[in-house]
Amino acid sequence: MKLFLDKGEQVKIEGRIDSTVFNCTLSGTRLNEDHSRHYQELRPFWIEGLRLQDAMAGKSRAEQEALYERFRQVMARRRACEMDYIDANPDNPLAGYCLTKIPIDSVLTYHERLADAARNSIFRPLLEPLLAKAGKYRLIRLAEAKIVAGSPAPDFTLKTADDKNFTLSSLRGKYVVLDFWGSWCGWCIKGIPEMKRYYDRYKSKLEIVGVDCNDTPERWLAAVEEHRLPWINVYNPKDVPAAEDISVEYAVSGYPTKVIIGPDGVIIGKYAGEGPDFYEALHKTIQ
Structure with missing residues (x-):
């Protein structure tokens, strides 16, 4: 679990190792307290994901593929939880951090939903390269329709x-x-x-x-x-x-x-x- 500190801030951490995933609460700043509550929403996905990864050991290829598919589904639900948080809290700086945890093809859409308080928070240095990457990804997807057999090769x-x-x-x-x-x-x-x-x-x-x-x-x-x-x-x-x-x-x-x-x-x-x-x-x- 991450914690976020600005100059002069203090944060209290209380927790224990539980089910192989650190279970803790943060207090001292609103951002960390919001993050602590959101972490509790995400924690079941991490626990289930680790359980599925551990279960792959010693299994046949077919069994591993089946377990990995279940793992992918769990992680997809986790990402959906991050997107739900952004929709429900567009003006919370933590929503900007959640943007870094969602699929790249959704970043620009969800960034447009953020209020300025989230766009220009302490997470802005993380968002700027992410937005550039997402913009590049979108252009690549648009270009795919042109780079096909029978189309002229773009000159350069x-x-x-x-x-x-x-x-x-x-x-x-x-x-x-x-x-x-x-x-x-x-x-x-x-x-x-x-x-x-x-x-x-x-x-x-x-x-x-x-x-x-x-x-x-x-x-x-x-x-x-x-x-x-x-x-x-x-x-x-x-x-x-x-x-x-x-x-x-x-x-x-x-x-x-x-x-x-x-x-x-x-x-x-x-x-x-x-x-x-x-x-x-x-x-x-x-x-």
Whole structure:
């Protein structure tokens, strides 16, 4: 359980370990007292969630999956409790904190329901990055309808590893794979050898464009050199507004994500994760 302190405030904590979940009450400030009461509403969900997690030990895969589904349902009810609190207490600063505990696709909707007292409380430093993340998420969901087979691939211009401008449309006439990746992404790195094999096999007809995301320029360049990436490599700056982010425009929500584009600039397919479906599709497309 968390407690919240501003300069000069004092809070009293009384509690005990009960059912593996700390059972306590807070007093001394209104915010902590409100939080203490709300915690008691949430506590049954935590207890049930821990019980289900403990029950998974030693069970078969099928039994674990069934228990995990029940766990997900319990956590969904917990999140619903947080949203109910926001609706019932829109002017309470604690409602701002509850906003950080709900699904990302609900954040903007529930933030609009908050009064200024909750929006501008001591939790504002937590809310600002959360709202940016939620805004980016919403744009990605909107972009998904455009990044489908048969749609034109959005054009873009980014800097290459040798600091030159690269424009996607300059590759018209060849098959293109956009590989959204990052030096921090284990699955992206794991897939590099297979990507190299397919590039060597089809490079007379195919160009790969590695679009590095969520990296610093230094880490990106070091990774390009370390892994000796032979294709075009461009950097997608991580500090640009979401509306200007190429990964958002291509509805990238996980890494790696690969997009196959035809010689006419039309999307053939989009593939999330590192799996055989992408390579099978690429082979069938180009052979």
